[in-house]
Amino acid sequence: MASTILFFLFAGFAIACAVSMVYHKNPLYSAVSLVGVFVALSCIYVTLAAPFIAVVQILIYAGAIMVLVIFVIMLLNLDEDKPLTRLRYLYAVGGGLGLILLVQTMFIFYAVLRAPKDPVDTSQTAGKSLSIGQAMYTEYLLPVEIVGIMLLMAIIGGVILVRRLEPGQLKLVVDSELDKRHEEEEKDDYRIAF
């Protein structure tokens, strides 16, 4: 009973925040609404006896990614009153994507209805950090390693894109090609523009 009330409370809050995120034209309002969605989802995870997922949801999405998004919005300081150029065909694309999402939701609903009804035992170890860690480093070790290497590649790519070159530094092939193109430009201090 109490968990049902809590679910509707947090689910309602999540939907309200999601609608507000799409509705607002000011990007900062949208970003703050998205943080609200993440917080509401994490509360739902807590009621589903998955505290680890709930905390990670806040730590990664609300605490790291959205802070960066808000940081960028603050730095760019976008003009609020700029009229939006509406593209007609995007309505069709959005409608199509929405339809696919609706079908998916119906499928999940159907699958849940078909599933055998086991009472949820909150004392079981399913959502605990120990069982998650054991599963990640035994059964799902390969996916974890692949994701780790992909993230490392992304970090190295980001560093290469924004680093400043100084004379006497190790250069990549791309850099010497760019050097030939920009021979007249000042050499000691520039950013590579891709």
Place this chain on the structure above:
Amino acid sequence: MESVLKTAFPFVVYTVGILLAFQGVLMIVAYTVLAERKVLGWIQGRIGPNRVGPWGVLQPFADLLKFILKEDLVPDKSTKFIYFLAPLVALTCALLPIVVYPFGPSITTVDWSFLPYGLGDGITRLPLTIAQIDVGVLFVLAITSVGVYGIALAGWSSNSKYSLMGGLRSSAQMISYELAMGASVLGVVMLAGTLDLNGIIYAQITSPFRWFIIPQIIGFVVFLIAAFAETNRVPFDLPEAETELVAGFHTEYSALKFALFFMAEYVNMFTVSVMCVVLFLGGWYVPGLGRIFEPGSIPYAAVSHVAFIGKICAFLFLYIWVRGTLPRFRFDQLMNFGWKFLLPVALGNVILTIVVVYFLNR
């Protein structure tokens, strides 16, 4: 009637517990402010507040009254909703971690059957923690990382250049030092083998060192430095550097909204002190106390609780002491220090701990 009472009883107990914990923390925070002014006065060779009550003990309440009575100004071109939201987010995120603090050991020896209507049936232990979740360390880190929104949004919504610069600085600073902080905690988590705050304390009691500060001295120093940066305290108080930014992100805030930011800063100090004590200094554990009192009894829990608060107060004093001693960093020094020194040292500590734990467990 009896069944209603039985259903309502846990809620009543939890509500009382939450009220006690929050009220206690807020009182300690209020007196930290007074202690800061007194100790700073002592360091700087002056008296400090001494007009309101004997030795100024009623000063926090006078300050609160002043904050309530002052005019509440809202800048004309501010973004109103977010301007109101920011101090609420800051204080909420500062107060939320209280629910997982291990204030003391569980009381297990009391027989609760004297309670009327059989309310005490089946209760064998009374934990001195509000919510015992098995990811307590991550919970505290997650909630404090959300606290940066309060400062960033306050800076943006005030529509003032000083506030914006303060907000941007603090976002950059808190994102950078969060990494070093998280990495410095990893060593302790690996030694303890759990993310539960009470579990970490029990792991320290059963370990040969008693306190994790001995095997994790590098982690402790990194954590302490990162904690100063996370709470925006001297020498890392760049977001509110008054010589450059007037007052930083809260330049445009007045009255009770300013008071909320002010309280949030001191509650955050309390939080990182708790984390320091729990992770590195054995939490509520007093060596040798188990021989005097029976573990799980009320006097054992009471002495342990007092020891816990005492250790926290020592850290709060350290904060004030450092504020009276050190000058402020420059912003590029701050960033270089965080990324090029603190983070590599923390990661090195993690790798060292991995190797040691691997060979010990073989």
